[in-house]
Amino acid sequence: MIGKTIIRTRYAETDQMGVIYHANYFTWFEIGRTEFFRQLNMDYKDLEAENILLPVIDVGCKYMQSAKYDDELIIQTRLTSLKGVRLEFRYEIIRKSDNVLLAEGYTKHAFVNKELKPVNFKKKMPQVWNLLNQSIE
Amino acid sequence: MIGKTIIRTRYAETDQMGVIYHANYFTWFEIGRTEFFRQLNMDYKDLEAENILLPVIDVGCKYMQSAKYDDELIIQTRLTSLKGVRLEFRYEIIRKSDNVLLAEGYTKHAFVNKELKPVNFKKKMPQVWNLLNQSIE
Amino acid sequence: MIGKTIIRTRYAETDQMGVIYHANYFTWFEIGRTEFFRQLNMDYKDLEAENILLPVIDVGCKYMQSAKYDDELIIQTRLTSLKGVRLEFRYEIIRKSDNVLLAEGYTKHAFVNKELKPVNFKKKMPQVWNLLNQSIE
Amino acid sequence: MIGKTIIRTRYAETDQMGVIYHANYFTWFEIGRTEFFRQLNMDYKDLEAENILLPVIDVGCKYMQSAKYDDELIIQTRLTSLKGVRLEFRYEIIRKSDNVLLAEGYTKHAFVNKELKPVNFKKKMPQVWNLLNQSIE
Numbered sequence: 153m154i155g156k157t158i159i160r161t162r163y164a165e166t167d168q169m170g171v172i173y174h175a176n177y178f179t180w181f182e183i184g185r186t187e188f189f190r191q192l193n194m195d196y197k198d199l200e201a202e203n204i205l206l207p208v209i210d211v212g213c214k215y216m217q218s219a220k221y222d223d224e225l226i227i228q229t230r231l232t233s234l235k236g237v238r239l240e241f242r243y244e245i246i247r248k249s250d251n252v253l254l255a256e257g258y259t260k261h262a263f264v265n266k267e268l269k270p271v272n273f274k275k276k277m278p279q280v281w282n283l284l285n286q287s288i289e
Numbered sequence: 290m291i292g293k294t295i296i297r298t299r300y301a302e303t304d305q306m307g308v309i310y311h312a313n314y315f316t317w318f319e320i321g322r323t324e325f326f327r328q329l330n331m332d333y334k335d336l337e338a339e340n341i342l343l344p345v346i347d348v349g350c351k352y353m354q355s356a357k358y359d360d361e362l363i364i365q366t367r368l369t370s371l372k373g374v375r376l377e378f379r380y381e382i383i384r385k386s387d388n389v390l391l392a393e394g395y396t397k398h399a400f401v402n403k404e405l406k407p408v409n410f411k412k413k414m415p416q417v418w419n420l421l422n423q424s425i426e
Numbered sequence: 427m428i429g430k431t432i433i434r435t436r437y438a439e440t441d442q443m444g445v446i447y448h449a450n451y452f453t454w455f456e457i458g459r460t461e462f463f464r465q466l467n468m469d470y471k472d473l474e475a476e477n478i479l480l481p482v483i484d485v486g487c488k489y490m491q492s493a494k495y496d497d498e499l500i501i502q503t504r505l506t507s508l509k510g511v512r513l514e515f516r517y518e519i520i521r522k523s524d525n526v527l528l529a530e531g532y533t534k535h536a537f538v539n540k541e542l543k544p545v546n547f548k549k550k551m552p553q554v555w556n557l558l559n560q561s562i563e
Numbered sequence: 564m565i566g567k568t569i570i571r572t573r574y575a576e577t578d579q580m581g582v583i584y585h586a587n588y589f590t591w592f593e594i595g596r597t598e599f600f601r602q603l604n605m606d607y608k609d610l611e612a613e614n615i616l617l618p619v620i621d622v623g624c625k626y627m628q629s630a631k632y633d634d635e636l637i638i639q640t641r642l643t644s645l646k647g648v649r650l651e652f653r654y655e656i657i658r659k660s661d662n663v664l665l666a667e668g669y670t671k672h673a674f675v676n677k678e679l680k681p682v683n684f685k686k687k688m689p690q691v692w693n694l695l696n697q698s699i700e
Binding site for chain 4: 444
């Protein structure tokens, strides 16, 4: 499954180079994750209510072209790896007006509880784990 | 007592107008509060550990001149009002290189617990309340 | 005219109090302005292309209830004052799920050029000025 | 040469997990770059005044432990690669209180002008290029 969301860039996200500041792309990836879970009929905030957090442990992003203020962007999100205690997402940021790929990146996460201790997600929530597992691309 | 802190503006805080985006001044006010508490030998994070939070309920800021990237800024913070369940701070943002006042603002806060219920701070922590009360300008 | 936009809050916008950090509301007000202009068939970025900027000179916000992660929010934006060199907007932030007013605020702006010198907007763009003037509430 | 800077984390940078939101580390890397240039007696803003920008084209970060609110952090910055049109920095984020490495990352940049066209930096500013080249670790 490929999660798809559209956002519009904000003035607050620009910098004095006249483009979107690069760190904001990771915020967009996070929006992509939230919407990916929603498309699977899960709410990321429900996972947190179940005492499961997904802190980021490794991220990367390559920037091909700059997003600018007021651009509409398509965020595409895929789950690319799922293990007992880890998962990985990949993302594409695409400018909606002309379908140009602006950036692509990944985030790796651990399943932990609120004390930030690792959780074996497969054991704790086998049904949700299966649902996620079937969505891998 | 007037709390004083110096910060340097960040590229991330600029916008495409070539100046610092206005919402960041409220982040600087928050730094001013943290350092104000530290100058009183209190740590704001210790208050949180005591289950006392200070959410913002009212804020304002007037902007006279723009801060720019890499400017050094003096944040001046004063406690201007303290009641059983409320307190108010006032701030000045001053450019260090020429001592020009760039902006001034205020934030009003409630004393609440982690469930965001009001707390009578004067009753709960009378010594800290006294310390704060003596610092009012 | 009342501009209306819906946004969803982001994990990046939360703080360790478990609610949305207060400075982000000013970013939402900015989204409200951008969409207000769009509803009038103007693009704020076209104004910038015409060498007219709208830096913020005075802002305020009152917070009644906290927005939380993943909330859908309605941003309502009204132009409340327009003069030759100044304009003022007012905003309401409403939680979509139950229509509760979370916060209300204002921003005042000057019309300036890219050198941040005041511009008499009424003289420079009388048609746009008229369009804005008719939208005042 | 290793650039060293100390910052203190901000409440605004926390998220509802109770730690610093991961995207902020890239803002700290940017502070590290600014201070790295300053230690070489160059100002990054002077480069921009010379019509040379350093947009980010590739970034990555690994997170070992979480930074928390009010932590003092040491940002260590090294220039690890310099070519005619590209350069790469590496960073370590170290908690000052106990010298623990919290995160490490890199950023790759292109030399471009304000129209975002590539610039041959070695040809355009040979002296600055030499200075940078001698600082590589």
